[in-house]
Amino acid sequence: MENHSTATVRQPLILGNKTYHQISEDIARPIEGKASKLFKVVFVISVLLALWGVGCFAYTIGTGIGVWGNNKSVGWAWDITNFVWWVGIGHAGTLISAVLLLFRQRWRMSINRSAEAMTIFAVICAALFPVMHMGRVWVAYWVFPLPNQFGSLWVNFNSPLLWDVFAISTYFTVSLVFWYTGLIPDFATIRDRQMKPRMQRIYNILSFGWSGSAKQWSRFEEVSLVLAGLSTPLVLSVHTIVSMDFATSVIPGWHTTIFPPYFVAGAIFSGFAMVLTLLIIMRKVLNLEDYITIQHIELMNKIIIVTGSIVGVAYLTELFTSWYSGVEYEQYAFLNRATGPYWWSNWSMMTCNVITPQLFWFKKIRTSLVATFIISIFVNIGMWFERFVIIVTSLHRDYLPSSWTMFHPTFVDVGIFIGTIGIFFTCFLIFSRTFPVIALSELKTILKTTSENPKQPHH
Amino acid sequence: MNYTFSSKTRNICFILMAIGLVSIVGAFIADSHRAWPSLLLNSFFFMAIALGSLFFIAIQYAAEAGWSAVVKRPMEAIASYLPYGAVFLGIVVTLSALHFNHIYHWADPEILHPTLENGQPNPHFDKIIAGKSGFLNPVFYIIRTVVYLLGWVLFLRAFMKRSEIEAKGLDVTNWKRSQSLAAWFLVFFAVTSSTSAWDWIMSIDTHWFSTLFGWYTFAGFFVSALTMITLVVLYLKGQGLLPEVTDNHIHDLGKFMFAFSIFWTYLWTSQFMLIWYSNIPEEVTYYMDRFANYKFLFLLNLFLNFFFPFLVLMKRGSKRNYNLLFFVGIVILFGHWSDNFVMIMPGTMKEHWHMGWVEIGTMLGFLGLFGYVVLSKLASRPVSNPTHVFYQESVHHHI
Numbered sequence: 131m132e133n134h135s136t137a138t139v140r141q142p143l144i145l146g147n148k149t150y151h152q153i154s155e156d157i158a159r160p161i162e163g164k165a166s167k168l169f170k171v172v173f174v175i176s177v178l179l180a181l182w183g184v185g186c187f188a189y190t191i192g193t194g195i196g197v198w199g200n201n202k203s204v205g206w207a208w209d210i211t212n213f214v215w216w217v218g219i220g221h222a223g224t225l226i227s228a229v230l231l232l233f234r235q236r237w238r239m240s241i242n243r244s245a246e247a248m249t250i251f252a253v254i255c256a257a258l259f260p261v262m263h264m265g266r267v268w269v270a271y272w273v274f275p276l277p278n279q280f281g282s283l284w285v286n287f288n289s290p291l292l293w294d295v296f297a298i299s300t301y302f303t304v305s306l307v308f309w310y311t312g313l314i315p316d317f318a319t320i321r322d323r324q325m326k327p328r329m330q331r332i333y334n335i336l337s338f339g340w341s342g343s344a345k346q347w348s349r350f351e352e353v354s355l356v357l358a359g360l361s362t363p364l365v366l367s368v369h370t371i372v373s374m375d376f377a378t379s380v381i382p383g384w385h386t387t388i389f390p391p392y393f394v395a396g397a398i399f400s401g402f403a404m405v406l407t408l409l410i411i412m413r414k415v416l417n418l419e420d421y422i423t424i425q426h427i428e429l430m431n432k433i434i435i436v437t438g439s440i441v442g443v444a445y446l447t448e449l450f451t452s453w454y455s456g457v458e459y460e461q462y463a464f465l466n467r468a469t470g471p472y473w474w475s476n477w478s479m480m481t482c483n484v485i486t487p488q489l490f491w492f493k494k495i496r497t498s499l500v501a502t503f504i505i506s507i508f509v510n511i512g513m514w515f516e517r518f519v520i521i522v523t524s525l526h527r528d529y530l531p532s533s534w535t536m537f538h539p540t541f542v543d544v545g546i547f548i549g550t551i552g553i554f555f556t557c558f559l560i561f562s563r564t565f566p567v568i569a570l571s572e573l574k575t576i577l578k579t580t581s582e583n584p585k586q587p588h589h
Numbered sequence: 590m591n592y593t594f595s596s597k598t599r600n601i602c603f604i605l606m607a608i609g610l611v612s613i614v615g616a617f618i619a620d621s622h623r624a625w626p627s628l629l630l631n632s633f634f635f636m637a638i639a640l641g642s643l644f645f646i647a648i649q650y651a652a653e654a655g656w657s658a659v660v661k662r663p664m665e666a667i668a669s670y671l672p673y674g675a676v677f678l679g680i681v682v683t684l685s686a687l688h689f690n691h692i693y694h695w696a697d698p699e700i701l702h703p704t705l706e707n708g709q710p711n712p713h714f715d716k717i718i719a720g721k722s723g724f725l726n727p728v729f730y731i732i733r734t735v736v737y738l739l740g741w742v743l744f745l746r747a748f749m750k751r752s753e754i755e756a757k758g759l760d761v762t763n764w765k766r767s768q769s770l771a772a773w774f775l776v777f778f779a780v781t782s783s784t785s786a787w788d789w790i791m792s793i794d795t796h797w798f799s800t801l802f803g804w805y806t807f808a809g810f811f812v813s814a815l816t817m818i819t820l821v822v823l824y825l826k827g828q829g830l831l832p833e834v835t836d837n838h839i840h841d842l843g844k845f846m847f848a849f850s851i852f853w854t855y856l857w858t859s860q861f862m863l864i865w866y867s868n869i870p871e872e873v874t875y876y877m878d879r880f881a882n883y884k885f886l887f888l889l890n891l892f893l894n895f896f897f898p899f900l901v902l903m904k905r906g907s908k909r910n911y912n913l914l915f916f917v918g919i920v921i922l923f924g925h926w927s928d929n930f931v932m933i934m935p936g937t938m939k940e941h942w943h944m945g946w947v948e949i950g951t952m953l954g955f956l957g958l959f960g961y962v963v964l965s966k967l968a969s970r971p972v973s974n975p976t977h978v979f980y981q982e983s984v985h986h987h988i
Contacts, residue, residue: 135981137655139761234656234988366855378866385867388800390859443779447800454787455798456720457871491772 136579143237143580145420150574153421157316157570158323160416160563169415169559176555183549186542187262195265197542204525204537209259211517212547214372215400216256216554217298218393218513221365222401223249224305227312228361231354236576237429240421243316243569244412244561245405246309251557252404253302255550260294262546290374297371301364308357314340315350316566369397376520382463383524386451392444396513399437399483402430403509410503412562421568424497431496434509438487441516445484463524471536472523475515482512590830594968602961609954616947625690626937627948628681631955633789634813634929636674637806638959641814642667643745644778650764650771656841658983659833662974663821665752666966667814670959671745675738677955682734682789686727692937694718694795695725717796725792737785744774756974764978782807793936797875799864805856806932812849812894813925819846820918821963823911830972833984836909840988843908846921847898853925854895882940883931890931893924926952 148156165173190197200207223245230238261270272282273295285292317337324330340346373393376384406427413422452464467476486508490496495505522537561567616624642664649657649664657664688696700715701722718725751767754760783803791802799805819842825831826839864872879887898921907913934942974980 135985137979137982139764139978140653363851370855370859374863377863380867380869385863385869386800387802387860387863388804389863391801391804391856439776439779443783444800447783447803451798451800454721454724455871456717456796 141425142582143240143423143425144573144577145423145582147582148420148577150577153570153574153577154319154323156418156421157566157568158320160567161320162323165563173556173559176552176559179548179552180556183546183552186545186549190262190542190546191267195263197540199537199539199543201535201537203528203533203535204522206521206525207537208539208543208547209263211514211521212550213256213259214517215514216252216550217372218369218397218400219404220249220252220256220401221369221397222405224361224365225398225401227308228358228365231358232362236580237426239569239573239576240426241405241409243312244409244567246305247561247565248404248408248558249305250302250309251554253298253305255554257298258550290371290378293371294375297368301368304357304361304364308361311350311353311357312569312572313565314338315342315571316569318342319570320566366394369393381524382459383467383520386448388444388447392441395437395440395444396516399434399441400509400513402433402437403506403513406430406502406506407510408558410499412567416562416567418568421573427499427502428496431490431502434487435490438483438509442484445480466527467519467523470523470527472519472526475519475523479512479515479519482508483516590971590973592825592828592830592964592967592972594964598964602957605953605957606961608950609957612947612950612954622691623938623943623947625685625692626933627951629685629692630929630933630948631951632674632677632681634926635670635955635959636678637810638814638817639668639671639674640741641811642818643671643741643748644811645814645818646748647771647774650768651775655979655982656838656986658977658979659831659973660818660822660838660842661977662967662972663825664818665749666963667817667821668745669966670962672742673958673962675742679734679738683731686730693792695721695792696727721795725795730788733784733788737781740777740781744777755977756970757976759976759978761978790932793933794875797872799860799872801856801860805860808849808853808856809925809928812846812853813922815842815845815849816918816921818842820915823915825972826911833973837986837988839911839914840908843902843914846918847902847908850894850898850921878935879931882942883935886927886931890924890928893920894928
């Protein structure tokens, strides 16, 4: 993987004349040090939000999903919007860890760990929504193809919803294994630095007793490559199948062939926005500016431009084709998106997803932390609206005008959504204080070729 | 080191071109209805390979890719066919839009008006096509075609100009300018690659529509371009040139062929599966026609373009085996030619299609021209570009 003659035009990926020891120091510091007051405040807020969400969950389970704003016409609303939004966010982690690994992008090493963590937490938040929507969550295991003796009925293999079960559970498992495999040597480093025997024991168990022998390293590299190869089709498959929840139907606005690749691009787009939102704060709070540099931010912003533009081209393609098709229902669906009662959600989506990322064409903006942070929030919002537009505006006007209606979210809808945000941040905050947030052993492999030091002689 | 375009190779190109010329002229004498779609197929197929190669060059700059610097000249040589392809394709589609033939149903002026001049209802009136005439009309269509082709050719010229400056010596400013050129090209390409596919190919089946069609077409010609790049590099290696290109570079090219064969299949499946599953009459006719009259080719394409490269190129060793990779490359190229065949013929030839001397002969003719242009370009300057910013990185590329 190493390139022994890095071109002079390449910027260093690690700033500030680091040594191997300093990298360990810098990355272990948040784990070994005490939590700051700010951290505690943010953590308590996150936990409170999560608890509110849990309360709303409990209320939903106790009373039934009638407490949501869903109705006969709009049978899917915030629940599925949130589900798709969270799953999409997860995609950036896998893209960074797997696809960028296959493309040998060395800058991924500073961000892959936290992005993968984000993936896992996001998928957990996502999975809550379809489970809740089942109503009787205590029989949630019926989604698996179990023999009828379990009380379940044999599942419908023709349904994309079932494919979702397989796709997301596989994706979650592989992402977790991939993430954990990368963590093993880093946990060992933390273990070796620990003074307290109890902590040492915990990190030893977490690192599976890693000894760092040549054989272990060789296996480690092999398994990383295999997992990257497996994750790449998986990350595509997940949002492809999510898109098929809609596209296999005959609903105007849902049935369109561009959905699979366009959903994948949108997912990566939203995921990178969330990575930026998190990392811009994390690099500051944990003093990781030398590892997550402005160059990293800029490169991620370039991915945002590319994926945002792909999404933009897809919007316009859909819009054009709805006219071109000559199908009255298709034409109406898109006219209704732009001018119907939900026009504001459509234009929020267009503004946030198509226009704001184009600002990154200016180097000043894509290298500015403040601008990037603001735009990343815009993208997060825009991608939520995208799913809302697709789901609610397509359903609220169905073929029968007497069924036309509106969707109004209840406090439970809002509470559950906010709750998942709380769960997500609680998990991420715990992660940031107990796990090495940068893949330090991987990062050390590129120190010689990409640090700020005047080029050292190579072996 | 320069490539020598030997008189023997040159003669092969000429013979192929002669075969093509005879086939095209013969086809027009024998059955012009069959000659036109074959011309469209072949002029598009080879133009698109050159375009795909230009796209790949742009990607190298935009992504700051280092490994590929040593194979940039072959990519440029392939892209340099673009103006020739553009002229042929431009002529074919312009004449088709002007209704010199029956490729485009929408080009027929008789179907657009609900009533005849004498006030009687027009028996040939087609409401759906009439609804599309704001977009599918000869004037707008020809303007669009000129914009696409001229735009791409101008971008190619700009890239070539940068390449000439690049050859003079290590020049970081020039590299940065190439980068922004690449960004502009990618923006232009992002829109035109889709819209051109709608115009030239999707509008053959005028009633039918699919939002994915543009990207599907792109995936097909991009993997063809990647394969063509690999074949040209392997050919040059066979001539004893490009010593700095090692197994590692070939391996990476092989990976691209493998990966984008899967990508093509992904889009193929997305389009086919969603249309098949939903079974909406307006859409499903496209595949009904293909399955009724082109079943063998339709299924063969899936084998040639997916199962075969997927299974053979999966192994590390096969991406480093030059002979095997060359063979797989030929199969992929034929597979995508055949895929284009199944995209173009059902709407033009219906069930009366042939894959005979007309289609194969025309293909050989274009291949001869393509080979002649590409190899002449290669012979015109050194095949290495040691002053590229990433040349050293590329030479030391090791995986």
